[in-house]
Amino acid sequence: MDPDAVAKIFVEHYYTTFDTNRAGLANLYQDGSMLTFEGQQILGAQNIVSKLASLPFDQCKHTIATVDCQPSGPAGGMLVFVSGHLRLSGEQHELKFSQMFHLMPTPQGSFYVFNDIFRLNYA
């Protein structure tokens, strides 16, 4: 499958799940997965989802502006770089963000998130 198509499907799935059922993101990470969220380093699917679930807003809506993708090396991984903005429930203001994912293949022919780095882009 075309890497750009995989990246696009992943990004759509990730942010739709984030915006509608944050706990459902657990399936996308594994024990060795890493998240750096606004500089805070978190290791492992369970800790990552706990962190995302504990963010101080109930709902948000991501809008994607750009998705870029490159193969990360011979192990079959893929780097996905996203920019966009998000709106928290009850807020008028939109926040710009950038996020990168390193997707690694699973034996089942799917991908999981090995690396995840998220930053808000303050004006």
Next chain:
Amino acid sequence: MDPDAVAKIFVEHYYTTFDTNRAGLANLYQDGSMLTFEGQQILGAQNIVSKLASLPFDQCKHTIATVDCQPSGPAGGMLVFVSGHLRLSGEQHELKFSQMFHLMPTPQGSFYVFNDIFRLNYA
């Protein structure tokens, strides 16, 4: 050496070289290196440096806001995620950007850039 320290030294070296001697960036890439610059895909050190040299401004100044770093897997690579802003010569206005690098180790104990994705973050 501490990965965060490596990332910080790399980032400082990269943007200082970009701002003072863009052609000097050639040493940081290899034949298999990839750059996605504002959505345009470029392969190989020579093409990457040609692209960077051809950007329509003589000088610019990057200012770094954040640097995040994670190991990318058993091959000893490192993901470096940067946000900041840049000012072109003769322009008052600053442009915000995000950039990610995938650094891979060389046999000489140094690193080269295998993946590089750059995006301006428009307001």
